[in-house]
Amino acid sequence: MSSTTTSNGSKKNGDGNDSSFSWFEGFASVFKEICNRSDKRRIIHSIKVGVALVLVSLLYLVNSMFKQIGENAMWSIMTVVVMFELYAGATLSKGINRGIGTLIGGGMGCLAAVLAAENGGIAKPTIVAISLFAYGTVATYYRLVPNIKKRYDYGFMISILTFNLVAVSGVRAEKVVEVARDRLAAIGMGFILCIFVNLFIFPIWASNDLHFSTSSKFNKLANSIQGKKKIRCFDEYFKLGSDKEIHDKVGDGSASILACKIVINSKSNDEALANHAKWEPWHGKFGLYYPWDKYLEIGEHLRELAATIISLKGCLQSPKQPLPLKRQMLKGQCDDFLLSMIWILNEIGDTIGKMEKCQTKLSINPKLQLLKLQLCPPGSVSCKIEVVGTDENLAISSSNFLLLEIAEKVEILAAKVEELGEIANFRATKIDV
Numbered sequence: 001m002s003s004t005t006t007s008n009g010s011k012k013n014g015d016g017n018d019s020s021f022s023w024f025e026g027f028a029s030v031f032k033e034i035c036n037r038s039d040k041r042r043i044i045h046s047i048k049v050g051v052a053l054v055l056v057s058l059l060y061l062v063n064s065m066f067k068q069i070g071e072n073a074m075w076s077i078m079t080v081v082v083m084f085e086l087y088a089g090a091t092l093s094k095g096i097n098r099g100i101g102t103l104i105g106g107g108m109g110c111l112a113a114v115l116a117a118e119n120g121g122i123a124k125p126t127i128v129a130i131s132l133f134a135y136g137t138v139a140t141y142y143r144l145v146p147n148i149k150k151r152y153d154y155g156f157m158i159s160i161l162t163f164n165l166v167a168v169s170g171v172r173a174e175k176v177v178e179v180a181r182d183r184l185a186a187i188g189m190g191f192i193l194c195i196f197v198n199l200f201i202f203p204i205w206a207s208n209d210l211h212f213s214t215s216s217k218f219n220k221l222a223n224s225i226q227g228k229k230k231i232r233c234f235d236e237y238f239k240l241g242s243d244k245e246i247h248d249k250v251g252d253g254s255a256s257i258l259a260c261k262i263v264i265n266s267k268s269n270d271e272a273l274a275n276h277a278k279w280e281p282w283h284g285k286f287g288l289y290y291p292w293d294k295y296l297e298i299g300e301h302l303r304e305l306a307a308t309i310i311s312l313k314g315c316l317q318s319p320k321q322p323l324p325l326k327r328q329m330l331k332g333q334c335d336d337f338l339l340s341m342i343w344i345l346n347e348i349g350d351t352i353g354k355m356e357k358c359q360t361k362l363s364i365n366p367k368l369q370l371l372k373l374q375l376c377p378p379g380s381v382s383c384k385i386e387v388v389g390t391d392e393n394l395a396i397s398s399s400n401f402l403l404l405e406i407a408e409k410v411e412i413l414a415a416k417v418e419e420l421g422e423i424a425n426f427r428a429t430k431i432d433v
């Protein structure tokens with residue numbers, strides 16, 4: 001396509017459009033798409049970081065402040081850059097860890113530097129080298145302890161770094177105690193500024209994310225059972241006749257499988273959110289000693305349930321399936337089971353989201369017990385997988401066993417959610433039984 005140059009220097013393409021205008025229009029559309037797709041909190045967080053950097057840079061840019069703080073103002077800027085995180089709890093965690101680590105490492109480093117300076121001679125570098133080896137070895141060992149690493153890893157790292165900087169610089173520098181004190185004061189200023197901006201200007205709480213993430217996982221698993229356009233995962237199974245059709249159609253539920261995989265892969269994110277939430281101050285309905293560990297426990301059971309649902313979908317894809325007539329005999333029972341499971345999972349997820357006590361004994365357990373009796377009546381052996389039998393019987397027994405496993409795991413989940421409601425003091429609600 002040819003282009004021409006206009007009188008003002010901009011280029012026109014072959015159909016006469018101004019290329020500079022089209023470039024601006026394209027940039028505007030891309031920016032609009034980014035804003036629509038990305039989380040608004042990221043934009044808020046980015047603005048907050050910019051505000052914090054401007055404020056902390058005043059310590060270096062304003063002459064009156066620079067005369068009081070001097071070159072140590074750079075430590076305040078470094079503190080803001082390193083500490084500022086998306087979640088308020090993550091920023092508070094890093095700040096406290098950095099403060100305590102700096103105090104301990106700086107204090108021990110000053111002690112080692114002063115002790116080395118008093119001896120002098122060849123003993124001076126020897127004492128520093130021994131102290132560096134001893135402190136680095138012990139601190140690194142404790143840093144690798146799982147329970148300590150989970151919450152205090154950053155503090156130990158800063159402590160080791162500060163100790164080395166102070167102890168080594170003390171060999172050459174004079175007034176090492178005064179230098180360490182000034183740097184600590186500058187780091188404290190950066191810490192206070194981070195906490196002020198992050199906690200008091202549109203704070204983003206990890207506790208809210210963990211709470212609603214746990215609630216949404218129940219709805220995701222319910223949707224994975226329900227499928228697209230409210231077509232349950234068994235519907236296609238009962239409609240189809242040949243083994244090939246079963247494998248092609250039932251195995252095509254990639255969206256429902258993806259929802260289960262998202263739940264299975266959520267462990268690291270849940271643990272990070274719970275760790276940040278434990279550092280957060282009292283806000284909204286979340287107190288200081290809120291049972292965040294219960295959310296992690298519920299998350300583990302949700303991942304087990306998601307894996308069982310994937311196994312059930314895999315079982316429906318097995319090459320040896322009963323004849324269509326035999327499958328139709330099971331349709332009513334399976335429909336009742338799946339509809340009840342969808343209702344129960346949505347109900348539990350909604351109670352967590354609304355912070356209401358889950359009425360397990362009144363509404364959920366009776367349904368689950370009835371479903372289990374339908375799947376495995378008393379005195380029946382059909383609910384057990386027998387080694388001897390036809391391929392059709394084995395396929396039916398396998399799917400029946402997995403349905404029972406889903407019912408058992410949902411019952412455990414309901415009990416765990418009820419415990420969470422009691423410990424966290426969720427409000428009681430009246431529901432229709």
